[in-house]
Amino acid sequence: MKRGIALLAVLVFLSCTAAGYLYIQRTQEPEVQEEHIEQTEPVAKEEAVIGENAEIVYQYYYTEDQRTAEQVEPVQNYLLGLNLAQVRSIYDGWQVVFFSPDKVILRSTVEGRSDESFLLGEQDGMLAVFREDADGKITLYECTDVPLSVLPEIERQQIQEGVRILGEDNLARVLADYMS
Numbered sequence: 534m535k536r537g538i539a540l541l542a543v544l545v546f547l548s549c550t551a552a553g554y555l556y557i558q559r560t561q562e563p564e565v566q567e568e569h570i571e572q573t574e575p576v577a578k579e580e581a582v583i584g585e586n587a588e589i590v591y592q593y594y595y596t597e598d599q600r601t602a603e604q605v606e607p608v609q610n611y612l613l614g615l616n617l618a619q620v621r622s623i624y625d626g627w628q629v630v631f632f633s634p635d636k637v638i639l640r641s642t643v644e645g646r647s648d649e650s651f652l653l654g655e656q657d658g659m660l661a662v663f664r665e666d667a668d669g670k671i672t673l674y675e676c677t678d679v680p681l682s683v684l685p686e687i688e689r690q691q692i693q694e695g696v697r698i699l700g701e702d703n704l705a706r707v708l709a710d711y712m713s
């Protein structure tokens with residue numbers, strides 16, 4: 534009888550431990566998938582300072598659609614002559630992934646979807662592009678002069694169901710294919 538109670542207690546303990554472990558794993562934030570983030574060179578030594586002709590690259594990694602958007606700007610006057618430690622103190626919450634006198638790359642992780650989400654669809658029988666915002670609201674972005682009737686049946690059906698495209702660069706390539 535005592536063995537049965539001891540065995541039952543051990544099984545209950547192990548079950549609770551496993552359930553707790555699974556709960557913790559599910560509630561923790563998922564790690565950013567590094568394979569979707571462009572790898573760059575390691576950060577330079579502290580002695581380097583930002584030069585007059587440097588450029589600042591802001592990278593925004595969106596967790597929902599796993600897209601990295603980049604914004605490149607010339608260096609602002611308040612950053613001239615700053616070293617790595619000073620840049621890190623100014624850009625608290627950003628990761629400095631590259632630092633040299635000519636170029637600084639800063640990366641931030643943004644929870645949610647990027648604003649460069651597009652849908653190909655139909656508007657009055659023509660190929661149309663719709664933009665989807667972070668809240669999922671879809672608005673007409675551009676109506677092309679390509680009638681759906683000239684497209685193969687499979688492509689026409691896909692477009693009528695909606696074809697998702699991430700990024701303006703990808704959108705331009707896809708539209709060029711349909712318009713040629």
